[in-house]
Amino acid sequence: MTSMGDKGSVQTQTKVLSQDSWTQVSCPCCVSKQVEPLVLIQLSDNVQPVTKRWLISLIETSKRHGGAALLAHPGEDECGDVVVVSAPRCTFLKATEDLGLCKKYHNEDMVAFSYHDRDNFSNVDDMQEFLTLAERQYIVKNELDSLQAQKKQRIPGVPEAPGVLEAWENICQKLVRAGVIKDIFPLHDQQRLNDLGRRWYSKKQIWGQPLDAIQSYFGSTVAFYFSFLDFYTWALIPPAFLGLVLTFLLPGGGGVVKEQAGEGVMEEDDDGPSVSGHMVQAVFSMLWSTLFIELWKRRSSSLSHRWGTLNLAERFAGPRPGFHGTLGLNPETGRLEPLFPEWQRQLRVGLVSLPLVGLFLGLVVLGMTCFYHGEALVQGFHQDSGSLFSGVLLYMPSIAHIVYTNMLGNVYHAVAMQLTEWENHREESSFQNHHTTKVLLYVTIYVCLLSIFAQRLASMLIGNQLVNQCTEVVVPFIVDRFLSAPHKKEQEDDLEMDKLRAQRSLPPYPGLFAEYIELLLQFGYLSLFSCVYPLTAVLLLLNNITEIRGDAYKICKLFRKPFSAPVSNMGVWQTAFEVLGFVSVMSNCWLLLLSPRVQEFCLEGGISGKNIILVAILVEHVLILVKMVLAFMIPDEPDWVRIKREQIEFNSMQALGQQVRMT
Numbered sequence: 001m002t003s004m005g006d007k008g009s010v011q012t013q014t015k016v017l018s019q020d021s022w023t024q025v026s027c028p029c030c031v032s033k034q035v036e037p038l039v040l041i042q043l044s045d046n047v048q049p050v051t052k053r054w055l056i057s058l059i060e061t062s063k064r065h066g067g068a069a070l071l072a073h074p075g076e077d078e079c080g081d082v083v084v085v086s087a088p089r090c091t092f093l094k095a096t097e098d099l100g101l102c103k104k105y106h107n108e109d110m111v112a113f114s115y116h117d118r119d120n121f122s123n124v125d126d127m128q129e130f131l132t133l134a135e136r137q138y139i140v141k142n143e144l145d146s147l148q149a150q151k152k153q154r155i156p157g158v159p160e161a162p163g164v165l166e167a168w169e170n171i172c173q174k175l176v177r178a179g180v181i182k183d184i185f186p187l188h189d190q191q192r193l194n195d196l197g198r199r200w201y202s203k204k205q206i207w208g209q210p211l212d213a214i215q216s217y218f219g220s221t222v223a224f225y226f227s228f229l230d231f232y233t234w235a236l237i238p239p240a241f242l243g244l245v246l247t248f249l250l251p252g253g254g255g256v257v258k259e260q261a262g263e264g265v266m267e268e269d270d271d272g273p274s275v276s277g278h279m280v281q282a283v284f285s286m287l288w289s290t291l292f293i294e295l296w297k298r299r300s301s302s303l304s305h306r307w308g309t310l311n312l313a314e315r316f317a318g319p320r321p322g323f324h325g326t327l328g329l330n331p332e333t334g335r336l337e338p339l340f341p342e343w344q345r346q347l348r349v350g351l352v353s354l355p356l357v358g359l360f361l362g363l364v365v366l367g368m369t370c371f372y373h374g375e376a377l378v379q380g381f382h383q384d385s386g387s388l389f390s391g392v393l394l395y396m397p398s399i400a401h402i403v404y405t406n407m408l409g410n411v412y413h414a415v416a417m418q419l420t421e422w423e424n425h426r427e428e429s430s431f432q433n434h435h436t437t438k439v440l441l442y443v444t445i446y447v448c449l450l451s452i453f454a455q456r457l458a459s460m461l462i463g464n465q466l467v468n469q470c471t472e473v474v475v476p477f478i479v480d481r482f483l484s485a486p487h488k489k490e491q492e493d494d495l496e497m498d499k500l501r502a503q504r505s506l507p508p509y510p511g512l513f514a515e516y517i518e519l520l521l522q523f524g525y526l527s528l529f530s531c532v533y534p535l536t537a538v539l540l541l542l543n544n545i546t547e548i549r550g551d552a553y554k555i556c557k558l559f560r561k562p563f564s565a566p567v568s569n570m571g572v573w574q575t576a577f578e579v580l581g582f583v584s585v586m587s588n589c590w591l592l593l594l595s596p597r598v599q600e601f602c603l604e605g606g607i608s609g610k611n612i613i614l615v616a617i618l619v620e621h622v623l624i625l626v627k628m629v630l631a632f633m634i635p636d637e638p639d640w641v642r643i644k645r646e647q648i649e650f651n652s653m654q655a656l657g658q659q660v661r662m663t
Contacts, residue, residue, distance in 0.1 A: 022086070023060035023072045030088030035071055036128065039140045041083040042182040042504055048157030049079045051180060056083060058147065058171065066150040068143045084187075087140050092127050093118055095139040099566055102308040102648060103130065110644065112311050112652045134219030134564045137186035141563050144184065145321050147171040155180070166327065168337065173321055186561045188503055192217060193556060201552040209548065215307050218555065219564020224303070225512045226548070228570060231299055232519065233544040235292045239526065240541045242284055243534035282531040282588035283623070289527040289581035290627045294634040297574070301637035304568040310641070311648045312568055320428040322421060340424050349434075353419045357438055360412045361445050367408065371401040405446070412442055413513075436572045439513075443520055444583070509559040515551060516573045523577055527584035531591055585627060589620040 022035045043052060056074060061067025069091050075082040087095075096103070097115045104122040105111040113121060123129035127136065149165040155178065157163075162178040165171065175181040196217055199210045209230050215223035304310045325340035374397040382390040416438040425431040522540050530536050555562075593616040602612050637645070 018073075021073050023056065025071065025088045026062075027088060027090050030090050032089075035073075035086050036136075037073065037084045037086060037187055038133075038137045039085040039144070039184060039186055040503070041085060041144075041184050043081040043083065044179050044182055045081055047081055047180055051155065051157035052079070052083065054156045055175070055180075059083070059085060059144070066148070068147050070140060070143055085140055085144065087136070087143065089125075089127055091143065092131060092136065092139055093124070095142065096131065096135075099139075100312040101135070101566060102305075102311055110305060110308055110310070110648070112648050114652075132216040132219070133189065133192070134186075134215070134217060135566065137561075138219065138563055138565055141184065141186070144172055145170070149174075168327055170321065183504075183508070185503075185508065186563055188561045189217075197552075197556045201549045201556065209552075211303070212306075218562070220304075220307050220309050220567050221564040222512070222555065222562070223307070224300070224567060224570050225515060226552070227299070227303055228296065229515075229519065229544065229548055229551070231296055232292070232523075233541065233548065235288075235295075236526075236537050236541040236544065239284065239288055239530060239537035242281065243530070243537050246281060246534045279592065281534055282592055285527055285530045285588055286585050286623050286627060287630070289523075289584050290630045291634075293574075293578055293581055294631055294636070297636040298634075298638055298641075300569045300574070301641045305641050305644055309566045309568045310645055311652070312566060319426050320431060322431075323424060323426050325424070340426065345423055345425070348423050353423060353438070356415065356419060357441060360408070360415070360442060363408055364405075364442070364446050367401060367404050370404075371397050374400070409442070413439060416442075433572050436513075436576070439517065440520070440576050440579075443517060443524070444580070503560060506558070506560045509555060509562040511562070516570075516576075520573070520576055520580065524580050527581055528587040529591065531588050582624070582627070585623045586620055589616050589623065592616070 019033070019035060025031060041055075052074065056072040058066075059068050059070045059072040061069070063069050069088070071086040071088060073084040073086075074080065075084060093113075093115050096113045101113055102110040103113045106120050106122060108122075111121070118124050121130070131139075147170070149167060149169050149171055152167050153165050154160070155163040155165060155175070158178050158180060165174055172181065172184070196210065196213050199213060209226055211223055211227050211230075214226055301310070319337055323338060323340070325338035327337070328339040330337050330339070378390070378393045378397060382394055416435060420431060420435040420438065423434060425434060522543075526536050526540060593612065602615075607615070635642070
C-alpha cells in the first residue's frame with residue numbers, strides 16, 4: 001500500500017496543476033482538498049477549445065446522465081492539448097466492488113469488497129492507502145472506456161463527416177478515429193518510480209525483487225511476469241548444477257555435442273556422457289518441468305491472495321474497446337451494444353486466419369530446410385578449399401538463420417495481431433486467447449523443428465541469447481545514457497517545464513507479450529533438448545540474471561507507464577508452459593531414441609530396431625503417466641489459500657443475500 005512518503009510525492013506532482021481548476025463533485029464524501037492526477041488524455045494539436053470543454057463536461061457528468069463520474073483538469077492551458085483525469089472516492093469504491101477486488105477487513109482478513117459494507121474495511125477513507133496506484137489508474141481508464149453516447153449527436157468543433165456520434169457508440173473510440181484523442185496513458189509518479197528503481201534494478205544484490213512494490217506501482221499483470229521470471233530463474237539452479245556435473249565431473253562427461261576445430265560442425269562427442277547420463281538428464285528434465293509448473297501454480301495463488309485478486313468478479317463483461325458491429329440488444333444482458341454474428345467470426349478464422357498461419361508455419365519449415373542445405377553446401381566448400389575465407393563462411397548459415405527467424409517472427413507477430421483484430425472478438429479474454437494461440441502455435445512448431453538440428457543446439461542457443469541481450473540490455477542502455485542524455489539535461493535545467501507533458505515524449509510500453517515468448521522459448525530449449533546439451537540451464541541462468549534487471553530498467557526508464565488490469569494469474573501463458581512441459585516428455589524420449597550412442601547400446605544388447613521403438617513408446621507412456629500423477633498429487637494452491645478463497649466466496653454469498661433482503 002501507499003506510504004506517507006508516497007503521499008508526499010503526490011503533493012509534489014500536483015504542484016504543476018492548479019487545484020482550483022479541477023471539476024467539482026456533488027457528493028459530500030468525495031470532496032477533497034488535494035486531487036491526485038492519474039491519467040493523461042493527449043489531444044490533437046489542432047483540437048478546438050469547444051471540443052475540449054465538451055469532453056471535460058462529459059467526463060465529469062454523472063453516470064445516470066451518460067458521463068463517467070470522474071474528475072477532469074484542463075492542464076496548464078485552458079486551450080491546450082491535454083486533459084488530466086482523476087476520480088472521486090465513490091467512483092473508486094463502486095468500481096472496486098465491480099472488479100471483485102479483495103481488501104483488508106477490520107479483522108485484517110482479505111474480503112471481497114462490498115460498497116454497502118464499506119465502513120468495515122480498513123483505510124476506506126484514504127484512496128491512496130485503500131487502492132494501489134495501478135488500481136486507481138486502471139479504474140479511471142475503465143470508466144473512460146465505458147463512455148457511450150446516449151443518443152445521436154455531433155461532436156462540437158469536429159467536421160460533420162467524422163464528428164457524428166451514433167446512439168450507444170463508444171465515445172473514446174470515436175474520438176480516436178476522429179483524430180481528437182491521440183493517446184490515453186497513466187502518469188508516472190517520479191518520486192515513487194525513483195524509489196522503486198533504487199530497490200529494484202540499481203541495488204548490488206543479484207537475487208530478490210520488491211514484488212509488492214512492483215504490484216502497487218505497475219499492477220498485478222506486470223508483477224506476475226516479474227514474479228514468474230524470478231521463480232523461473234531460481235528454478236534453473238538444480239538443472240544447471242546437474243548439467244555441470246554431467247559435463248565436467250562424471251567420467252567421460254565432456255558434453256553431448258562438440259564443435260570440430262575449424263569446421264563449425266556440431267557432432268556427438270566420443271567422450272560425451274554415457275547412456276545412463278542421457279537417461280538421467282531426460283528423466284530429470286521431465287520431473288523438473290512438472291514440479292516447476294505445479295509449484296509455480298501454488299506460488300501464483302499465494303500472490304493472488306496477497307494482492308487481493310484471488311476472487312475477481314466473473315460477470316458479463318462489456319465489449320472490448322476494439323469490438324464493432326451492428327447496434328442491437330444483447331440477448332443475454334439486454335443491453336444495447338454492437339453485435340457481430342458468431343458465424344461470420346468463425347468464417348474469418350477458418351477461411352483467412354488458418355491459411356495465413358499455415359503459410360507462416362511453412363516459411364518456418366522452409367527456413368529450417370534452407371539452413372540445413374546451406375550448412376551442407378559451405379561444409380563441402382570448406383573441405384575442398386580449406387581457406388580462411390571458407391572457414392568464416394561456415395558460420396554464415398547459423399547467422400543467416402537467426403536473422404531470418406527473428407525477422408519472420410516479428411512479421412508473424414504483427415500479422416497475428418492484425419488477424420485477431422479483424423476476427424472481431426467481443427471479449428478481451430477471447431481476443432487475447434486467440435492472439436496468443438496463434439503465436440504459441442508458431443513457437444511450438446519452431447521449437448519442435450529444432451529437434452531435427454539438435455546437434456546445433458549449442459550454437460543456436462548462444463546466438464539467440466546474445467541477440468536478445470544486445471537488443472534488450474545494451475541498446476536500451478546506450479539510448480538512455482547517451483542519445484537521450486542531452487534531452488534529459490534540458491529537462492533538469494528548465495525548472496518551469498511541464499512535467500506532465502514531458503512524459504508524452506516517452507514511447508508507449510510494448511507490453512509483456514515478447515517477454516513471455518522469450519521465456520517460453522527458453523523453457524522449450526531446456527525441457528525439450530537438455531539431454532542433447534546439458535549446459536543449457538547454465539546458459540539460461542546466466543542470461544536471466546541480467547534479464548531481470550534489464551526488463552526492470554526498461555519499464556522504469558525507457559517507456560510510458562502502462563495500464564495494468566487486475567489479474568489472478570498469468571492467464572493463457574501458464575497453459576502454454578504446461579503444454580510445452582507435456583511435449584518435453586515425447587521430445588526427450590525420441591531424442592534418446594535417435595542418439596547413436598543409445599542405438600549402439602541397444603544393438604549390443606541384442607535389441608532389434610523394431611523393439612527399440614516399442615521400448616521408446618512404452619517409456620514415453622510411463623513417463624507421461626508419472627507426470628500426470630505428479631501433477632494430480634500436488635494441489636494447485638496451498639491449503640491455507642484454498643480455505644481463504646472458500647471463506648471469501650462464502651462471505652460474498654452472505655453479503656449478496658443481505659443486499660437482496662434489504663431491497
